[in-house]
Amino acid sequence: MLQKIQGKPHQALMRRALIALFLGATVLSPVAALAQAWPSKPIRLIVNFPPGGAADQIARAIAQPLQEALGQPVIVDNRAGAGGNIGGDALAKSPPDGYTLLLTSGGLVSINPAIYPKMSFDPARDIIPVAAAARVLVFLEVRPSLPVKDVKAFIAYVKANPGKLSYGSPGNGTSPHLAGEMFKDMTQSFAVHAPYRGAAPAMQDLLGGQVDFMFDPGVGLNHVRAGKLRLLAVGSPKRSPLFPDVPTLSEAGLKGFDADTIFGFYAPAGTPASITARLNREINKILGTQAVKDRIATLGGEVAPMTPAEFDAKAHEDTARFGKLIKERHIMGD
Structure with a gap:
């Protein structure tokens, strides 16, 4: 009889502990369930x-x-x-x-x-x-009608025609834009920046001749292969394995140029x-x-x-x- 009486408080404590544990698990369950069930939809x-x-x-x-x-x-x-x-x-x-x-x-x-x-x-x-x-690397590409064949000639041409050339970019602050500003800073030249709402529309205008050059994040490389654009240099610390004969801008004289x-x-x-x-x-x-x-x-x-x-x-x-x-x-x- 004494054991039964003593056992009731013990059982009550156990029940309280189990309830507390259950409530604690219920509080935590949304995060736990999210992690366990994810993903359950697109x-x-x-x-x-x-x-x-x-x-x-x-x-x-x-x-x-x-x-x-x-x-x-x-x-x-x-x-x-x-x-x-x-x-x-x-x-x-x-x-x-x-x-x-x-x-x-x-x-x-x-x-x-x-x-x-x-x-x-x-x-x-x-x-x-x-x-x-x-x-993502950037590639200095120019329209084929521009009278330059290499980086040194291009730099000389831009400097001789301040403000007459324009370059496209995917938008203000993008790496191709900063590459263009880095280029102007290091060559002490000036060209007009034409920001677009992405690389693809900027590339279309380069192909169409509305802009003269672009630091391309790679979307125009097939056009380079097809002869529709001229690739002059890579704006990265190392050459691209796709074009191992094309120099980096650093090799071409702009030491430390890196727009990756x-x-x-x-x-x-x-x-x-x-x-x-x-x-x-x-x-x-x-x-x-x-x-x-x-x-x-x-x-x-x-x-x-x-x-x-x-x-x-x-x-x-x-x-x-x-x-x-x-x-x-x-x-x-x-």
């Missing part, structure tokens, strides 16, 4: 530049194998404008549930905060790095770490496949698998690298 992949450009092509090269790996559709959604800020804003204002991602050039986080004084979101606070995708940038994936701040970790693993696996390596190589780029921390560190490095140029050239956004 994923939107925002690209903050128009179709046909380097960002769009990289996104589509990775989207198909990514949806196979995740078992859910990955739908590309082009949101162009304001140097990538429109797409960045769309990501920043999306729920942090792993169902909205962004593929962007490095300029969104490393350059735009310096040239757009009133951004609608803070890249350092509102979005987080998920995975790097590719290192890293394109990669971001998610809204607050996205569960388990989801971003899985995305990083899956994307890095995809970057290791020959099909994706070859696709990115057609743009003149190279795959760049990184951890989120390494990707973030590279963005900070690029901020420091381009910051001096932005300040000296008084570069501002649209």
Whole structure:
């Protein structure tokens, strides 16, 4: 009898403990369930530049194998404008549930905060790095009717015709734009900048003769092969394996010229770490496949698998690298 009486308080305590445990699990369950169930519906992949450009092509090269790996559709959604800020804003204002991602050039986080004084979101606070995708080179290309055959002749021609030549770019603050400003700074020359809403429309106007040259992020290389454009140099620290006989601008006399940038994936701040970790693993696996390596190589780029921390560190490095140029050239956004 005594054992039964003593057992009742014990059983009551056990019941209270189990209830408390259950309630605690209930409080935590939304996040846990999200991580365990993800993904259970299609994923939107925002690209903050128009179709046909380097960002769009990289996104589509990775989207198909990514949806196979995740078992859910990955739908590309082009949101162009304001140097990538429109797409960045769309990501920043999306729920942090792993169902909205962004593929962007490095300029969104490393350059735009310096040239757009009133951004609608803070890249350092509102979005987080998920995975790097590719290192994108820029190629100095001119219209074939321009009377130059090499970099030295081109520099001399630009300097002899101040303000008479124009160059296209995917928009203010993009790496091709900064490459053009870097070129003007290092050669003490002047050409008019014509910003577009992406690399593809800028390339169309270069082919049409509306602009004279461009620092191409790779979308025009087939036109170079077809003889529709003349490739003079590579704006990177090393030569491109696609054009091993074409010098870098540094080799051509502009010492230290480097306009490379890293394109990669971001998610809204607050996205569960388990989801971003899985995305990083899956994307890095995809970057290791020959099909994706070859696709990115057609743009003149190279795959760049990184951890989120390494990707973030590279963005900070690029901020420091381009910051001096932005300040000296008084570069501002649209």
